[in-house]
Amino acid sequence: MIPAVKEVLARRGVDVAVLSFLVLAALVPFLPVFGTALLVAAVLGGVLLGAAVAVVGAALRWGVLQVLAALAVVLVLLSALGAPTTALAGIVPTPETIGAVGRGVVTSWKDIVTVLPPLGGSGNLLTAPYLLALVATCVSVTVAVRTRRPVWALVPPALVLVVAILLGTADVTTSVPLGLLLAAAGLVWASWRTGRMHAGRLPGVVALVAVGAVVGGAAGVLAAPADRFVLRERIEPPPDLHDYPSPLAGFREYVKDHREEPVLTVEGLPAGAQVRVATLDAYDGTAWAVADPAQSGSGEYLRIGERIEPEPTDGLHEVSVTVGEYAGVWVPVLGTPYDVDFTGAGAEDLSRSFFFNRSTGTGLTTAGLAAGDTYEVLAAVPERPTNTELEGAPLADVPLPEVTVPDVVTTVAAALTADASTSIARIQAVEQGLQAGYFSHGLEGETPSLPGHGAARLDSLLGGEDPMVGDEEQYAAAMGLILRSMSIPARVVMGFEAPAAADGAVELTGDDVTAWVEVPFEGHGWVPFYPTPDEDRIWQEESPLPQNRPQPQVLQPPPPAQEPPDAPPSDRQDVEIDDEEEKEDAVFPVALLVAAAAVGVLLLLLAPLLVILAVKLRRRRRRRTRGTPSARVAGGWAEIVDAATDLGVEVSRTATRSQAAGEMVAALAAPGEATRRQRRTAPVDASAARATELARRADAGTFGPAEPGEEHVTTYWGEVEATLARLRTAVGRRRWWRSRVSTRSLRRTRRRDPRTTAAARNSDSAGPAPRRKD
Template sequence: MSGTDTAAPTRRRRAQTVPTARAWADVAVLLGLTSLGIIGFAPSFGGAAFLVAGVGGMLIAAATAVTSTLWRLTALPTAAIALFAYLLAGPAFAVPALAFLGFLPTLQGLANVAIGSVYGWADIVTLGTPVGAPVYIGVVPYAASWIVTLVAVLLAVRWLPFRPRTSWRLALVALGPVALYLAAILLGTDEAFQAGVRGVVFAVILLVWLGWRAPAGGVAAGSTAALRSRKLAGTTVLVVVAVVAGGAAGALLAPDAEQRFVLRDEITPPFDPLDYPSPLAGFRYFSKQVTDDVLLEVDGIRPGDRLRMAVLDSYSGTLWNVAGADTSVDGSGSFALVGRSLPAPPLATTEPREPITVTVVGYDDVWVPGVGYPDDFQLLGETAERSDDLRYNAGTGSLVLTSGLAAGDAYQLDPAVQIAPALEDLDGVPVATVELPPVESVPDIVAATAQDLAADAVDPITQLESIRGALVRDGFFSRGRASDSVPSRAGHGADRMIELLERPQMVGDEEQYASAFALMARSLGYPARVVMGFAPDVPEGAESVAVTGDDVSAWVEVAFDGVGWVAFEPTPDETDIPQDQEPAPQSQPQPQVRQPPTADNPEDELLSPVELDELEDDEREVPFVVPGWVVTLALSILIPLALVLLPLLIVAGLKARRARRRRHQAEGHHRVAGAWEEVVDRYAELGFAVPERVTRPRAASHLVEQAADLPTAADAARLTGLATIADDAVFSGRLVAFDESDEVWRSALDIVSRTEEGLPRSRRILSRYRIRRAARAASSARRTPRRRSR
């Protein structure tokens, strides 16, 4: 008896720890349903990497659930082991490119698994498909299958065996795979992956499992042969009906691709202004290329009103731009989705004005010009359909339409204009405490000049007025047109600021003077920002004004405590620029030198005739006759070779001509820009996806992410530096020597060559037959502000 009593608890304990055959069957069904859900991610990702991640997460979770059951672990240790296994195996399955030897975890791989678990869900519905970057995006199917499988298998092996097997309990266990199936649809695209087949198979497996594994009439499914036969017959009928009815219903009732509901069609990605070139970089486009073109027609504008287009408070030494999200969360680069009513500015003393209406004629950009800080904004006509594309920054009063304005668009806004205080009202008023991004790479002469000009002033307004007055008084205005008496170089980088302040005569336009004044104000610790827009000449009583490219302007705003952002105009009036008169050099007489007589050498004396020996007919050799089979064999080999090699030679010649034209441009910055264009074209020909209409650094970032899996990823990472060099050469305005541009070309070609070594042979061969001529960011930048490269 004692032996029997001892063995009984052991058998009961083993029954509680080792899954039964029925539990293993339940686990197999749940894994099958989960696998069908994982396959639904195919339209979002493409390839097979997502499948490896999804199946890996499913297997890790199932193994964890079974192991915790065998060890009889409670909830807390089970959760700890599951999380540890999730992180440990995550790099190998989800981000193998960041795993050591492809399967061992690394710190970078663990970090990406953690980031992808949190942010990957939002990214997958805002990125274009197939989603290949960022690298952590592969964590989404891994995490989804892991959490679904972990919960479902734990319930199947630790809850179902000890509860009455009712249909509702089985359905509760199956909720996880059903949720994963639906999530794959919602996170996918308009084109489903084998929707009919997957749906019918999923429904059949689920219905058969629910019907077969649940008890019938209070008797277990396998208790009698008769009951088993009835269930088998019922299951067969159910499968046939499900396949026929489900297939027919899917073919007849399935919505079109355009009518499918997926989250990526409902969620608009956040607007990032850094994806677009700095508006101030295109100042000369308006002032020189579209000078007389009508851009906007404005009704309701008053004399003295200015149309604000963009507010820029970040300076990199090359460009003024908006502050990125990594610098300031609530700064000038933060744009929120808004409705018709717009939030009030956080720092401004405004007065309401009558509504104005703007009709777009020749303007083409995402920035929406407006007066002051709009209280109410409404798109008119057909443009109203794009109201969801509107974004607003309350701190700067800047509006953007992510889909862009084009000819024929119209909008109406109710402006609230900053009250312009008199100078004497600002005496003794301190500047406001405003968090602005730091300015970088500012020349020392800027701060030194500001200190000299403001030395005799004591409070902010007098110091700022001293600087502004000196620029207006001592500077001269020129937009670098052919009609200007003195040329004025474009740009507002550090070298242009040095040139403006060090030359005996300051020469420039609003771009240079606004940049210099803002940098001087910032050097004194005052919150200053540059505003770009239009300042049309509005006659008294005019009902409508046409805004042209010649009306483009830039000014500076400084924040005063309790007042708001006060505008300053540091640009001098359009006056004649005095010329340095230098006497013309006098010609110096040269001594006469007797020249030697020319030698008469008739052509017939310089040439010696050559006589050819004539061969007798009988001395001539009979020419060799090629056999016909040799000709046939040669043609059978040469023709296929020609079909393969001739296109290769033609494409190679065109590529060489393309590179030669770019490398031998007349101006140095064009040669450097050509090197970048050559790299982008070469990468596209190698099969990389090159994003269109983005800045060079952003394009470089996309290419580096695509090359992250290559053995030569470190060489591809040099693209970021090349993009920075190209931007500096194009926008800084400095002279680029031939040696410098030649070195950039050598570096560019070396990057392409090294990246090419890490690619499969098939991609390298195919690239020899491709030629791309679409990388024209620099040239398009000279035509359209939206397409200029930064």
């Protein structure tokens, strides 16, 4: 084989090298997508292996099926290139590696466009570029080496480039230069390969390639990213946010049900940092929620790859979070997350179902968080700019969806901002105006305050005759709507506020839940504002004190005589009986449900046994009632044989009925052999079963000169039942019932007609030949 391979390389070595280079260059757009050196190993290995298969196939003159088989073998043996994180030391494939690559052949393409770059090398994401490099190189080199039209070998690299661009990012810096480079290199190789390249044209071709590279690079740098078409920008993210209710709607549940209980335990939380649960920028008159992806960027939740942000910066904080009483799909984070890494028992499911939104800095996992789940967050915590810094900063132009603004909001906005002239002044006027209200969660012992932030609740907060009373839910929702009514971009954020002293592990309870409003400023990003009054601002309705006015004394008439109180019934049993009846009425449905459930479980467990008994009962009825009288007599004997078979007796298929009867009695009389499933059976005296007599009468009914009458059939089946009863007494009830649910007789091959079988092998029966019907 080696001489043949050397011969192919000597003749077509340039073709192999050029086409391998073109495939490698076509895969360059994947570099910003994966952002890991494992991609280089995967595509380089795929190119070398594909070229090797093509060269060996050409040397040995393999057919198409043989080349495809060789590619499949290479894909399996070197599957570590497509799923390195599942292989031993990243090199030796394991069964998990082979399975991951097998699934990745189909699923990795979808994951590439639904996971936020950089993807890294986790899972089987590298299967797609590895497979592209392997197959494209093999096809391209095979066409160039073994066909008379080598120019067609340029098609696979061109297709690979198109696929890599579609699956890549919106960055066009490398796409245009790569396209021009591949076109120029392919043109030069095709001209040389077809013999059309003259020596004098070489300098011109080199100059053409250089000019194309420069022009292409400049076009890539200057091209607008919005003009780039990539699949990841056109595919709607998998999670449907309408399936999840607004977390702000359940604000009061934390305070009411878990006020003193740890909802989250955070370790490493920076001082002054707040934990963000969800960012909401859409309002429909009922609740603040996450906007639809078609309306706002806040709805674009995508899966993340190796990390959220491609390049971590300095000054990041690493925080560990342990979930307590918190439950939901929204993943609490802080600041600007760069990475979220789930740990613990359910880490794999949580990571697989985790989606993140870079524009809002929030994530969700469709699997849902529960008590005991843990994860780590690597995030940057920016400092809030001062009012002086915000004074001259313009508002950022951020696309937000339309919101439903109640009429009272517009009125309050005009009243609060009448004296404000700048954007920051209007925002601060609204913030301070709402802070002048009163605080209450509406719990027992507190000032009445209804939960929710729908249009009716905000109308009572802002437009009622009573002072404003509410908590963070109402004030943040109101400020967000007031700012949006004035065309100021704003969104509402729900999260948790850490205590002032945040050293070590911090337990965030339900009393730490909060909400605030964020407004975007140029150069500062989203800046938080807190419109909620202090918790010590409690409103109490003032009532006039009673005045002490002395009244003249007047002689009062004597009180009327009191009637004797009604004596309680002497017989208390009536009341107790009524109570017992009421209790029985209340307990009866529960007891009935428990009994029904128990009966259902019992029937489910006994269902296989009942099916076996029903099949055997139907078989006996068919043998006794269907067919000719002689067939029904033979069916009676078959019932005896099946009963013996279920008892563990092996009846010879070639024995006559008389011989079979002797075998049954002898087998039951001898002790059985012990097996792994069954103990050694005890010997049984079955001589009283009269099996030999039944066998003789079955032969007479089958081979007699005339059909037996109905009385003979009835009598014979009566003796069959008597014989079965004697067998039951002889073997014992326990062994008999075990035989009734045995499937040994049901698994036996269906016997042929008893009369023809006996006629063919019955050597000791007397009488004429069996009857035949004309």
